Amino acid sequence: MTSVIPGQGNDYDGHQLKKLVQEDMAKGIKPKVVTADKGYDDGENHYYLKERGIASAIKLNKYRTQKKDKNKEVWIKLKESREYQEGLRQRYKVESKLGEAKKWHGLGRCRYVGFLRHSIQAYLTFMALNLKRLVKLLTGVGFKAEAEPKLSSC
Secondary structure, three states, X not given: OOOXXXXXXXXXXXXXXXXXXXXXXXXXXXXXXXXXXXXXXXXXXXXXXXXXXXXXXXXXXXXXXXXXOOOHHHHHHHHHOHHHHHHHHHHHHHHHHHHHHHHHOOOOOOOOOOHHHHHHHHHHHHHHHXXXXXXHHHHOOOOOOOOOOOOOOO
8 A cells, every 4th residue: 555545434535546556646646557446436536547648447436337328438448448448357356455454454444532642543553554565575475374283184
């Protein structure tokens, strides 16, 4: 994870994309392709990425390609592009980390009351995930529990 913007449960995700990309760019990370789920599918987000020379692999809502007007050709062309297809294939990597944070690191339920405390929980959770990844990259040893050896009977 390179950038995190904690929010409330009822926040619209689409408004956060620009901030996330700007944070990454301020850190010297220039993404070639940005992938996200349908919650980020907003015309402004696609336009923002195109302006900066970043390919969009934001999963499109069905109404974009199934509508009955000439404007759908732009979305069909995007959906058929190589960058879009590759971005969707790589999206599972981010989604699996979010799932790990939710299932194994308590991000599925806010432990603390208040936005500031929730933000601290989110930052610490993703710091832990990044540290686990760093250890795996440096040592080759992961943190998943290994199967216990079976005892042999004599």
